[in-house]
Amino acid sequence: MNNYFKRTIGAINSLSALKKAGLLNNPWAVCRLRSALLKKDSLEDLQKLQSAIEVSKMFRSPFDIPDNSVDGLIKFALTEQGMPIGIFPEECHHLICGQTGTGKSTVLKILFSQALRFNRFQNGHPINTEKLRCWLFVKAQDMRTLLNIDRNILVVNFNMIKLNPLEPPPGMRPIEWASIFADLWIQAFRLYEGSKGFLIECLNKLYVKYSSLGYYPSLFDLYNYVTALKFPVISRTARYQESVLNRLGGLIHGSLGSVFDCSKGHISSLINLHAIFEIIYLAAEQQVFMVNYLLSYLFNYKLIHETGLRHFVGIDDANLIFDIAFEKRPDLGLPIIHHLLTTVRKNKINIFACTQTPHQVGASIHSNSFAKLMFSLSHGKDIECMQQSMGIKNLEQKAYCYKLKPREAVVKFSARYQEPFIAIVPEVKL
Ligand SMILES: Nc1ncnc2c1ncn2[C@@H]1O[C@H](COP(=O)(O)OP(=O)(O)O)[C@@H](O)[C@H]1O
Numbered sequence: 001m002n003n004y005f006k007r008t009i010g011a012i013n014s015l016s017a018l019k020k021a022g023l024l025n026n027p028w029a030v031c032r033l034r035s036a037l038l039k040k041d042s043l044e045d046l047q048k049l050q051s052a053i054e055v056s057k058m059f060r061s062p063f064d065i066p067d068n069s070v071d072g073l074i075k076f077a078l079t080e081q082g083m084p085i086g087i088f089p090e091e092c093h094h095l096i097c098g099q100t101g102t103g104k105s106t107v108l109k110i111l112f113s114q115a116l117r118f119n120r121f122q123n124g125h126p127i128n129t130e131k132l133r134c135w136l137f138v139k140a141q142d143m144r145t146l147l148n149i150d151r152n153i154l155v156v157n158f159n160m161i162k163l164n165p166l167e168p169p170p171g172m173r174p175i176e177w178a179s180i181f182a183d184l185w186i187q188a189f190r191l192y193e194g195s196k197g198f199l200i201e202c203l204n205k206l207y208v209k210y211s212s213l214g215y216y217p218s219l220f221d222l223y224n225y226v227t228a229l230k231f232p233v234i235s236r237t238a239r240y241q242e243s244v245l246n247r248l249g250g251l252i253h254g255s256l257g258s259v260f261d262c263s264k265g266h267i268s269s270l271i272n273l274h275a276i277f278e279i280i281y282l283a284a285e286q287q288v289f290m291v292n293y294l295l296s297y298l299f300n301y302k303l304i305h306e307t308g309l310r311h312f313v314g315i316d317d318a319n320l321i322f323d324i325a326f327e328k329r330p331d332l333g334l335p336i337i338h339h340l341l342t343t344v345r346k347n348k349i350n351i352f353a354c355t356q357t358p359h360q361v362g363a364s365i366h367s368n369s370f371a372k373l374m375f376s377l378s379h380g381k382d383i384e385c386m387q388q389s390m391g392i393k394n395l396e397q398k399a400y401c402y403k404l405k406p407r408e409a410v411v412k413f414s415a416r417y418q419e420p421f422i423a424i425v426p427e428v429k430l
């Protein structure tokens with residue numbers, strides 16, 4: 001190979017390395033590159049350049065430095081070079097992982113505080129054509145600080161609100177809603193297929209009975225109806241009756257009793273509101289039921305009605321909802337949340353899920369997230385799971401995942417810029 005050829009190939013390689021190292025706007029590096037290309041008899045400048053690139057690697061992570069395509073309308077962090085990183089509202093689903101205290105909720109707050117401002121007007125005209133509505137499911141009260149940004153957020157702590165999970169979205173036939181409700185029910189309360197069939201049968205009879213009265217039965221009506229049914233004690237149907245009554249009784253006689261004591265609840269008004277649902281005091285199965293119910297209602301409502309809204313839904317501790325165990329029950333079929341994640345995109349619902357243990361959340365969120373963020377994790381299994389989920393194969397990059405600094409995260413987008421890169425969340429007071 002002659003010297004000219006060597007220099008040209010070397011210069012192209014250096015150009016690519018400079019780009020990855022984020023040194024393209026460094027005058028010294030560009031000058032060395034130019035003279036390597038122009039000088040006829042020396043490779044010295046190229047060697048100097050290579051050593052400079054190696055030295056620069058010692059002061060940053062082994063991840064490539066992304067170009068400005070990682071920026072978006074809603075920003076949440078900076079690259080190692082201080083360039084903004086953001087997402088666009090139409091980019092669906094986000095998975096945010098990290099051990100407790102690493103800043104997952106803070107990133108949610110950063111994203112949602114901008115989403116709340118998204119609808120603002122300038123000189124009487126909307127700044128953005130698409131209207132965003134924010135729903136947050138949280139297990140603490142700290143998201144209330146978002147009220148400082150927009151006072152029009154409804155905080156739902158399940159005291160004052162009225163909900164009737166048997167009330168179908170307007171325009172949907174009760175018989176169709178009955179099977180959705182039965183799915184929600186058996187998944188949250190981990191019942192079996194037989195109980196689901198029994199429940200659907202009871203619901204359909206009940207809907208017919210109440211249709212002449214002009215209102216929907218409540219969970220209390222369902223409880224009374226199922227209690228009044230008589231079956232031989234040793235029959236299988238009696239077992240189904242017992243398990244349905246058991247779960248229903250627990251629900252309507254527990255803390256949510258007053259919430260469910262209605263025929264028509266507030267749910268259809270919630271669609272147009274920003275809301276923080278504080279599910280902190282609900283039992284585990286009630287949390288699963290409530291989140292899946294509200295999301296299923298939203299999804300089905302938007303299937304029938306054109307709202308012109310995009311919903312940002314943050315689930316601050318998503319382990320219960322996305323529990324991998326739901327995917328291990330073939331008799332239950334696909335978990336509701338899996339079905340929602342794969343279909344809500346069309347209905348303009350973006351899910352933001354936070355978890356401390358990504359290896360325990362089901363495949364649905366891993367497979368359907370546009371953006372994945374990994375803050376520091378302490379369990380090797382979680383780190384390996386996220387490395388696989390984000391496609392990190394480089395050994396140096398893999399090792400770096402074990403020593404992420406505070407507020408530092410590995411990010412992977414599934415479009416625009418597809419290599420994993422480092423993001424630093426700025427220090428914020430929210
Ligand atoms: N970007 C940040 N700016 C300022 N403080 C932060 C930031 N990220 C995390 N913190 C601090 O760390 C604490 C825990 O953060 P949080 O977001 O609640 O973590 P997680 O949700 O992962 O448990 C916060 O109360 C805050 O004091």
Ligand SMILES: [Mg+2]
Pocket residue numbers: 104105106316
């Ligand atoms: Mg948190």
